[in-house]
Amino acid sequence: MQTLLLWLFYLSSFYAFIPGILTRIFGFRVFRRGTGSNDFALTFDDGPDPFYTPRLLDLLKQYNMKATFFLVGSHAEKHPEVVKRIHSEGHLIGIHNYVHKSNWFMRPVTVRKQVKRTDDIIYSITGERSSYYRPPWGIVNLFDFAKNTGCRIILWSSMFNDWRSKIGADKLTQRMLAKLSGGEVMLLHDCGTTMGANPDAPEQMLIALERVLKVAEQKGMRSIRIDDMMAKESKAKAKKLSPLKRMIVSLWLLWEKGFHAVFALETVTPADPMLHFRKRAFTGKTVVMEDGSLLEKGDQVLELHFDNKKLFEIGSRSRSEVQLAIKMIRAVQKDLPSMANMVLERPEYKDIKGLYAVTMISRGPEQFGFLVMDLPRGLFASSSRLYLKLLLSVIHPKGQARLKEGSHIMEPKMLMMPVDVLIGRYAEKKSQLQPPSEEQQEIQQEHVGDLAVASASQGM
């Protein structure tokens, strides 16, 4: 018996409570609130009601406000003329089951039938199908998630106990005014015949609503349909970058421009810039290179700089880290042969010992023939670290979040490529540059799983 109870407990929490909590807390796969400063959304549940809904429609028309009505199918069936009016006056119609019953008590197949039946009724009256669904009492169970209904689930950001008449118009007005702000999704009821409600409760709601609409009008605010609010929301999301980030990006690009000018950086492929470089004397500690030769202080190297604008473009277009890394690798691959040929052809590069760069890297550059080394400790290493972190937080698709996980890959490293390796690997390949084969790409994907490349410039 105890085991049976325990099982029932597990089952019920799995079926009903957990998805309920998830949707309430995280807004997971449901819409509860919009953004914006002047628009809010009035939503009305449980109607249509032959007495209250027409009065509500009059009020909305008077103030030129639009709303969303979540209709109970059986009510819609009884009062098609009200449904028709809701639709013809430009409001949005959503579904609120056929009978007002919680989905907790219904099997998934029953929920689906209820939604379908209500949708059919609405369609037969208005000629339009609805794709917005609000489960009674906002309760969503696991099977609602499984696209059981094929609808967007709409909850709310504020409700006011307006289904009980004892709250009274004054208190209701107060509560609603307190919540009157942009993006708010207000839940109200234009029908009081459902379980737990008072039949005359909408009377108080209508009084309070008129006062609230007056205030909204004075403030220049308006109620809009849920679908319009959602459309605005996705538009706003498309402009991903926050003003702060945009400012950082433009400052950083400006700084880079200045740096390029001051240090007279050249660009490998000016038409499609990815790598910039300048000739300079190596200033670090002596490095033993792959072939045993030494790179010493004073030796001439070509210092590489990634094009930050390009990195930023690649970063903001990449959906995942792997994608970002692969795009960067391709871009670098494109430039190395030209670099090698330049070193061969230009007399002023005769004394070059190798390529040198400081980047934030985990794995990946080795496959180009680079030697990866720790930066000597010191002010340069720590300032590079800071700069590269900032850079990566801006260019990386996951930005800051990425920085918090796995800080070990955030160490700036020194990259060296002896000039022989550059020429041996890249110089003669200029004419036969080919995209990597499928197999190579797979290997690359494995290798660069958490590659994060960003350039650092010593001039900071």
Ligand SMILES: [Zn+2]
């Ligand atoms: Zn309801």
